[in-house]
Amino acid sequence: MPAFQALIDGYHRFRAGPWREQRLRYDALATAQAPRVMVIACSDSRVDPTRVFDAAPGEMFVLRNIANLVPPLDPTLAQSSVAAALEYAVLILKVDYVIVFGHARCGGIEASLSGAYRSPGAGEGDFIQRWMGLIAPVRDRVLEAVGSNPDIDPQPVLERASIRQSIANLRTYPFVREAEAAGRLRLAGAIFDIADGRLLLLDSESGAFSAVPAPS
Ligand SMILES: [Zn+2]
Numbered sequence: 744m745p746a747f748q749a750l751i752d753g754y755h756r757f758r759a760g761p762w763r764e765q766r767l768r769y770d771a772l773a774t775a776q777a778p779r780v781m782v783i784a785c786s787d788s789r790v791d792p793t794r795v796f797d798a799a800p801g802e803m804f805v806l807r808n809i810a811n812l813v814p815p816l817d818p819t820l821a822q823s824s825v826a827a828a829l830e831y832a833v834l835i836l837k838v839d840y841v842i843v844f845g846h847a848r849c850g851g852i853e854a855s856l857s858g859a860y861r862s863p864g865a866g867e868g869d870f871i872q873r874w875m876g877l878i879a880p881v882r883d884r885v886l887e888a889v890g891s892n893p894d895i896d897p898q899p900v901l902e903r904a905s906i907r908q909s910i911a912n913l914r915t916y917p918f919v920r921e922a923e924a925a926g927r928l929r930l931a932g933a934i935f936d937i938a939d940g941r942l943l944l945l946d947s948e949s950g951a952f953s954a955v956p957a958p959s
Contacts, residue, residue, distance in 0.1 A: 781832035810851025
């Protein structure tokens with residue numbers, strides 16, 4: 744299997760390179776981690792947040808799922824990977840920031856807009872559409888606002904609106920609300936544009952995204 748052999752080859756490069764170069768860091772990380780930042784990113788293979796932010800091992804607590812969504816608190820849900828990771832980051836690691844990190848040309852957002860996406864083999868379950876149902880009301884509002892204007896592409900509009908919604912959903916978790924109110928935690932939103940490498944940050948006051956100036 745060439746794909747699996749590529750993993751083993753990568754492991755060999757890692758052990759010969761970064762592992763040796765950062766041996767002291769890995770030794771220190773062997774017993775504990777103390778990242779200051781949690782990033783909620785898309786599973787998309789092109790937008791690894793540790794690459795985009797050039798983070799070293801131990802610096803970033805990462806949760807990834809389709810379209811970097813945060814569901815609102817649901818006390819009836821027995822298991823939630825998002826809630827468990829969030830609780831660990833905020834209450835145990837006591838991170839300073841939770842960042843919802845979206846990206847341009849997100850397939851999950853595209854699926855939400857098309858509403859017709861079907862995974863081959865997913866059968867009756869249709870897990871992607873059910874998951875993207877989390878932002879169906881946001882999508883409907885975006886489509887209504889965009890209306891019949893052919894000059895507006897709803898995809899980037901929904902990518903931004905979805906991040907704003909996920910940040911609002913973060914605040915439905917009492918421990919997030921309390922940490923933010925106490926000044927121990929800040930919530931942020933960002934978008935990475937795969938095509939041109941731009942990073943956009945959400946202005947919490949205006950709700951707008953603006954580009955971080957690129958290094959000269
Ligand atoms: Zn995506």
